[in-house]
Amino acid sequence: MELNLEGRTALVTGSTQGIGAAIALGLARAGAGVGINGRDPGRVEEAVAQARKEAPRADLVAVAADLGTEEGAARAQEVLPEVDILVNNLGIFGAKPALEISDDEWRRYFEINVLAAVRLTRMYLPGMMDRGFGRVQYIASDSAVVIPAEMIHYGMSKTALLAVSRGFAKEAAGTGVTVNSVIAGPTHTGGVEDFVYELVDRDLPWEEAQRTFMREYRPQSLLQRLIEPEEIANLVVYLSSEQASATTGGAVRVDGGYVDSILP
Incomplete structure (x- = not known):
């Protein structure tokens, strides 16, 4: 199976390291032009340079913006007015006893892990629907289904992404745009x-x-x-392709069999 993304433009949020960097590189190797995103301009440029070393012919764009804010989202749209593939990877996590999580922390996890992705979807999905092609993905987690006792605020935010993904898939029904969440296991x-x-x-x-x-x-x-980040990226690249045209509204697992269920 040849996954050819030539002529497509992608934005991968939170992609200066880890899973996001692996996804950006995977999409670039498949031929897509890719916006690499992070808050710090220096780190973004370093990530772009590293990706170019590994994929010398890649079409890469630095998108230095804090996408947890409205201003950052507007900045991203200035750099990339239209995208065909939106991978909402940006997220924070950390362990904390359930009864010690403050209101501010609950809000922070929701705003960065959920609302940032919703905002970008609202921004880019209409154009995808008008053009008759698009791929929106949300990098969720096994924690969306198996809530960890040591970080239930994180689990909550990833559960929310499953609902967001399913809802926007319904909004995009019949347009040629697919919307899915990816349940990544411990990576x-x-x-x-x-x-x-x-x-x-x-x-x-x-x-x-x-x-x-x-x-x-x-x-x-x-x-x-x-799981290695490249193993997550392989699924994301497939879901971004023409070959995944009938996969939408799903919570697709690349979790190493972590979730003990036939369905999520």
């Missing part, structure tokens, strides 16, 4: 390494720390290891 990123070491002994070597984390905190994973 190996720098941020997750820090998170793992918040929960297990910091003196452990990484491979042992990872095994301990999966055994004690994610025992239901069938993969029994953290």
